[in-house]
Amino acid sequence: MLLNHIPDLFFNPRHEWTQIRTRFDQTAPVAVLRDLPILSSLPGICSYFGAVYLGWSASGIAHVKVSSLSALIMALIAWVAIFLALVMMGFFTHWMEETYGSGRSYMDCICFAIYVSFPLCLTGIGGLYPPIPITMLLILTAIGWSIWLLYLGVPLFMKIPEERGFLYASSIVCAALVVLVFMKVVTVFFWEIGLGPEFIPD
Numbered sequence: 568m569l570l571n572h573i574p575d576l577f578f579n580p581r582h583e584w585t586q587i588r589t590r591f592d593q594t595a596p597v598a599v600l601r602d603l604p605i606l607s608s609l610p611g612i613c614s615y616f617g618a619v620y621l622g623w624s625a626s627g628i629a630h631v632k633v634s635s636l637s638a639l640i641m642a643l644i645a646w647v648a649i650f651l652a653l654v655m656m657g658f659f660t661h662w663m664e665e666t667y668g669s670g671r672s673y674m675d676c677i678c679f680a681i682y683v684s685f686p687l688c689l690t691g692i693g694g695l696y697p698p699i700p701i702t703m704l705l706i707l708t709a710i711g712w713s714i715w716l717l718y719l720g721v722p723l724f725m726k727i728p729e730e731r732g733f734l735y736a737s738s739i740v741c742a743a744l745v746v747l748v749f750m751k752v753v754t755v756f757f758w759e760i761g762l763g764p765e766f767i768p769d
Contacts, residue, residue, distance in 0.1 A: 573685065580716060584723040587682065591675055591724075599678040606681065607649040610691025611642035617697040618764070637765040644757060649688065652746050656680040659742035667735040669725035679724055686712040714740070 575583035618638045622630035633641075657677030664671050671679070686709040693705040717739060722732030757763065 572682070576682065576685075576716060577712075580719055581723065584720045588724045588726065591678070599681055600674065603653060603677075603681055604650065606685060606688045607653060608646045609688050610649065610694060611645035613691045614645065614694030614697070615639060615642040617694040621696060623697050623699060632767045634765040634767055637763070640762055641764060644762070648750055648753070652750060653677065653680050653684060655746050656684070656739070656743060659746075660739055663735065663738050663742075664725065667725070667727055667731050669727050669735070671725060679720070683713055683717045683720060686716070 572583055572587060575586070615638045618633040618641075619635050620632070622632035654677060657673065657680045660680060661671065661673045661676035664676065687706075690702075690705040690709040693702050718733065718736045721727070721736040721739070722729045725732065725735065727735065
């Protein structure tokens, strides 16, 4: 399971990437794929409760909450978006692996994307208490952690030299930026058709 690797990915990531690679060489990554729906739903669930019951505040004085229905719709959209984004990142990672000679399967690449992105998904817990400064701090920390796991994990997990792994990881970052922009465009589309948040002043 993914949860079994989280502590060592934080405290001893180099050793843990080697362990993950060895495990994937021996067995199919079915358990990790089962964790994908759970992990991708975490930000939406936490943000739902934070937005409905606590609300956001830029100044720390006036809080703005979101109606229960609109929060539920946004949570479901967020879950689907994160799920599809991870699948797309697995596709891009696998699409580029022939260029860099890693020899990993499509399922392996999806699981790699899950491992790299789990710090970002864990920041969803911050949605339970969503003041903007705390949220931004958590997001920036998670981005740094995910990038560190990516650049460290590509040569270890993919079994390629570090120089080639750096180029591979940089290509994955570019693909992630493309996916992020696409998600923002889709978000604007949903807001335009009336599926945006319905704010309720506290």
